[in-house]
Amino acid sequence: MKFLHYFAFIFVTRHVLMREDLTQSLIMIQPILYSYSFNGPPEPVLLDTSSIQPDRILLMDTFFQILIFHGEASFDLLEPRTDDAKALQIEAEINF
Secondary structure, three states: HHHHHHHHHHHHHHHHHHHHHHHHHHHOOOOEEEEOOOOOOOOOEEEOOOHHOEEEEEEEEOOOOEEEOOOOHHHHHHOHHHHHHHHHHHHHHHHH
């Protein structure tokens, strides 16, 4: 049964590849990796480990999926701290 699933996957992938324009087809073959940082505008970077840095957010568009990687510094900004969460909860209780 798995053998037939493989051929179905190949058929669907080829079908989607043939229907799209050149730009979208190239994204399917080689995904684009964008780097967002606090120091400047977003820029495309190489699919390499050198692109991983603590102050960057990496976004990879693979046509079928979007993957997001948060560097350590940017993750700390997005992650709610327990002290902040407690302060917000206390403030909410006071306001109501």
